[in-house]
Amino acid sequence: MLCALNTGGEVVFAFNAMRGGRYYCPDCGGVVIFRKGTKVKPHFAHKVKSVCLNNSAESMAHYNAKYVLAQQLLNNGYQVEVEQPIAQIQQRPDLIVNGKYAIEIQFSSIPLEVLQARTIGLEDQGYEVIWVVPQPKFYQSRMKLQQLQSVCVNPVSRRLIT
Numbered sequence: 001m002l003c004a005l006n007t008g009g010e011v012v013f014a015f016n017a018m019r020g021g022r023y024y025c026p027d028c029g030g031v032v033i034f035r036k037g038t039k040v041k042p043h044f045a046h047k048v049k050s051v052c053l054n055n056s057a058e059s060m061a062h063y064n065a066k067y068v069l070a071q072q073l074l075n076n077g078y079q080v081e082v083e084q085p086i087a088q089i090q091q092r093p094d095l096i097v098n099g100k101y102a103i104e105i106q107f108s109s110i111p112l113e114v115l116q117a118r119t120i121g122l123e124d125q126g127y128e129v130i131w132v133v134p135q136p137k138f139y140q141s142r143m144k145l146q147q148l149q150s151v152c153v154n155p156v157s158r159r160l161i162t
């Protein structure tokens, strides 16, 4: 996970964490270990495996994208919340920026209905939703969009974020 709480209850991002520090899971309060290796970007992991929501499997590509996005947004003065549960709709968008934008990073294909339901849920709560999808492939210098990519093109701005 990208964020943990320190002993003072403050949110600490993995890129600001220190080895040997005491950190806790924001969801269950369990002890988490800060890990910093060569292959994976720095992250927190539960010391004891639990049924915590924050244990959900996440691909390395997904975590890395979330890590880099959150770090860059914070460095540019944005306020960033990570996987903040929104109780009314039972969703946890990857990032919420300035309390206004919900960023969802989606690298695997999901049913269109799920994507629409998540978008509508967040929009109903007043968020502007931004989907981040894999880079499209090119065939003979033509961009070829998969369904996930084509449905994530913003219909107004015609922008696709990859």
Ligand SMILES: [Zn+2]
Pocket: 025, 026, 027, 028, 029, 030, 046, 050, 052, 053, 054, 055
């Ligand atoms: Zn937990």
